[in-house]
Amino acid sequence: MFHIIQADFYRLFRSKGFWITEILFITTLLLGVFYGVIGNVGVHTDTKALEKLGDNGGWTGFEAITKTSDNFSNTIIFTIILVVLLIGIDLTQKLYKNSITSGISRTEFYLSKFFVLASLIILQLILTYSSFIPATLINGMGTAPKHFLSNFLITIGVQFICTLAWVSLISFVLYATNSIIAAIFTYFVGASLLGLPTAFYPDIDWLKYLNMQFYFDMVSKQDMVFKTITIALLITLLFAFSGLQVFKRKDL
Template sequence: MLRLIKADFYRLFHSKGFYMILIAIIGLAGSVVLSEAFTSIGVSTETSAVMEAYGNAVWTPEIALKGALSSSSILNYLFIGFFVIISGYEFSQKTYKNTLTAGVSRITFVLSKYFSQLLTVILGTMLYLGSTFVFSFIKYGMDNLQVGTLLQDIVFATLSISFCISVILSLATILLISFNSSILATIFIAIYPMLIQIIALITKWSELKYFDFFSLAQNMALNGLTGKALIPYILISLGLIACSIVINAQVIKRKEF
C-alpha cells in the first residue's frame, strides 16, 4: 500500500496543477484576512447572523481563524483538483488495470487511494489554516494571544475538516469507478454540499445535519461544536467511508478486464 501511496504523491509532486492549487489555497487564506469578511456557501439564517456579528467585530488572529473555518467550504472546489490528479485520470483512462494485474489486491488499491486523498486534503487544509495564522500574525501581531491554544485549534480543525472532506471524495470515487467518468464524480463533489442543504430545507429532517459535512467547520467556528457533539458526525463518517471502500472494491472486482 505504501508503494501505491508513494506513486500517487510522485504524480502529485510532478503535476503543475498541484502547485497551482496550493497557490490558490494560500490566496484564499490571504483574502480572508485582508477582507476581514466571513464568507461561505449555503449557510442557515442563524449561522449568517453569527457570521455577521463576527464580521463586524475587531479582528484578531482568533477571529481570523474562525473566518477561515467559515470559508473552508470553498476548499471543496479546490480539492477537486487533488481528486482528479490522484484518482480521476487513472480511472477515466483505465490505467488502474496495470496496477491490479501486477498483483495488487482490489481492497489494497482502494485503501491506498483513500489514504492518498486523505493525506493530500490534510496537507491542503493545514496549508490553508497555517497560512491564515501567518497572515494574521503579520497583520494583527500576537499581543495577548495564547499561541499554543490557537495552534491546537488549527491542528484539531485540520483533522476534522480533512476527515469530512475525505468522506465526500470516497463517495465520489464510487461514481468514478462505476462509470469511469471523472466528470460525473467531480460534479457530485461540487453539488453535494448544496444538495444536502436543499434536501434538509425541503424535508425538515434534522438528522441530515450529520451528512452536511461542510457545515461542520462552520459549526465548529461559530457555534462551538466540539467534544461529544462531534461523535455522531464521526461515526456516520466512518460508516460511509467503510461502505464506500467495500463498494469500490466490489465494483472493481465485477468489472471486466
C-alpha cells in the same frame, strides 16, 4: 503497495494541475488575510456562517483560524480537485492497468489511493489553518477564543473526517462512472440536495448533519460534534466499501 503510494506522490508533485490548484487555494486564503474577504468557490450551505465572513479589513491570527473554519467548503472543493487529479485521470486513461497487471491486487491498489487521499486532506487542512501565520505577522495575533486549543484540535479532527466522507463519496462516483464531470457535479449538486431533508423534516435533528460541514463555533455543542462525526463516518464507510466493490468488478 508502498511503491504505488510513492509513485502517486511523485506524480502529483510533478503535476502542473496540483500546483495550480494549491496556488489558487492559497490565494483564496490570503484574500481573507489581507482584505477580510473570502474567495469562495465551494457550496456553502450555512448562510449564517457565510454572513460572518463578510468583514472589511484584514484578519488577525485567531480570526483567520475561526473564519477559514467557517468557510470549510473551500477546503473541501480544493481537496476534491486533488481527488480528480489522483483517481480521475487514472481511471479515464486506464493507467491502473499497469499496476494491476504487474501483480498488485485491486484491494492494495484501492487502499493505496485511499491512503494518499487521506494524506492530501491533512495537507489541505494544514494549508487552511497556516493562514494564521501571515495574518499574525500582518495584523497581529488578536484575542484567542475561550478554550481555543482544545476546540481547535477537535475542529481539525472533525473536519478531517467530514472531508474524508466527501472524498469517499466522490471517489465512489469516479470508480462507478469513470467521469470527472460526474464527480464534480456530485459535489456541487449533492451539497445542496443534502440540505433539503432538513427543510421537509425539520424535527429530525440528525438530518441537519448530512451536509458534512463543520465549523469552529460548533465545537461548543457536544451533540453537534458527536452527530457530525457519526454521520461522516457512516458515509465514509459506506462509500469507501462500495467504491472498492465497484473497482474489484471493473474490467481492465
